[in-house]
Amino acid sequence: MGFNVKVDGNWRSFRHRNYRILFPASTISNIGSWAQRVAQDWLVLELTNSGTYLGIVTAIQFTPFLFFSLHGGAFADRFDKRKLLIGTNALGAFSAITLGTLVMTNQVELWHVFALAAVLGISTAIDAPVRQTFAADIVGQDDLPNAVSLNSANFNAGRLVGPALSGLLIAAFGTGPSFLVNGTSYLFAIGALMAMNEKEFFHQDRPKSKTNVREGLHYALARPDIYVVMLIVFFLGTFGLNFQIFNALMATQEFGKGPAAYGLLGTFVAIGSFSGAIASARLERFRKTRFVILAGGAFALAILVLSILPNYTAYAIFLPICGVTALITMITANSIVQVNSDPAIRGRVMGIYLLIFMGGTPVGSPVIGLMAEAIGIRSTIAACGAICLIATTVIWFKFKDRVDVPADISVAAVLKSANRN
Secondary structure, three states, X not given: OOEOOOOOHHHHHHHEHHHHHHHHHHHHHHHHHHHHHHHHHHHHHHHHOOHHHHHHHHHHHHOHHHHHHHHHHHHHHHOOHHHHHXXXXXXHHHHHHHHHHHHHOOOOOHHHHHHXXXXXXXXXXXXXXXXXXXXXXXXXXXXXXXXXXXXXXXHHHHHHHHHXXXXXXXXXXOOHHHHHHHHXXXXXXXXXXXXXOHHHOOOOOOOOOOOOHHHHHHHHHOOHHHXXXXXXXXXXXXXXXXXXXXXXHHHHHHOOOOHXXXXXXXXXXXXXXHXXXXXXXXXXXXXXXXXXXXXXXXHHHHHHHHOOOOOHHHHHHHHHHHHHHHHHHHHHHHHHHHHHOOOOOHHHHHHHHHHHHHHOHHHHHHHHHHHHHHHOHHHXXXXXXXXXXXXXXXXXXXXXXXXXXXXXXOHHHHHHHHHHO
16 A cells, blocks of 8 residues: 555554645645634624624634535545545635735725635535545555544644734734635645545445435434534534634733734644644543543533633633643544444545534524623633533433443444435
8 A cells, every 4th residue: 555654653644655745735724724714803803893793704604514514425425535625625725815815905895704704614514524534545444543633733733823823914914915825725735635646545435326414314323422422522613612703802802912912822722732632642542432521521611711811821821721622522523433434434424523513603603702792702701611511511421321332333224224214
């Protein structure tokens, strides 16, 4: 399979040439994506000075997950993943470069931000399940858990650099350059995808018949180790992982800071997230559903503490704790769903997982924005932490004795039952 380099332990996915090609390009793309996230939020605040509109644009960007992520998972099971990823990256580049050009030419209006956020959301909703399952094609089943951890470290390395870079660019030149940086970063990912050697892929057998989403739903519901993880991820993703809103409103409304200080908060989150991603590579033996529930509870407690910190310095210093607990939870959840799913249906299961993970955002973000204006951002953060803690506690007592029982379920039997119904 073309292993050209001897690498063991926490870095063993780098044994695979295709992974070594894609990894640095993904780092550049992730830096661009995080730079755009900060710039987009700041642009909305510049245009509206409203937490409500900030929540709305976030909802618009993630609403496509409700409609396209399941189909993206089906595409991943059925079609060439590399070609699909080239297409989604091209669409993302178009969205970012168009918005950057509008800003740089002083023609941008709020509806432009909404429309292009929707385009980027469609691209991301299809891209995410394809990209998640593409890891198995690159490194194989044995190295998949390690690749999930390293990919998360990669994502959060971008999060370390992107927000701070964007904050500096915004302070010096406005928001436009951040969007152009992101648009350019997609081209690196496209180039890496085109440079990969298809002969070195670990090809999974594609279904011979037409794939459908219903099969993935039946399979997931037959697996308590999978659907309990999805429940945890829904609550944490909808109410807990809203740092872009929390930080923007805390920086501006509570602490009276500017764009550079706001961007730096994203970097502090990423310090913890990156540490969590690196640590998770050493925690493979803990990758069980019970661990996801406990780690989710720890993250909920961290969000509650975040809501009461008195000043910018204390808030920033504590953000890495939120980042590390969030990432250990999410990486473990992602690994469980991918590794425990049968390869023949993994794409559709990941489509469901990502729908649940991201699909609550279109509802949660506007509600969080409205709550922040009605009761204040501190009370809103506390309420979100409380919801996550209550959810993890209830799920623990209801499912803790069932989730880690080895599953003996034939995917063929599940699919036959799904098609019969």
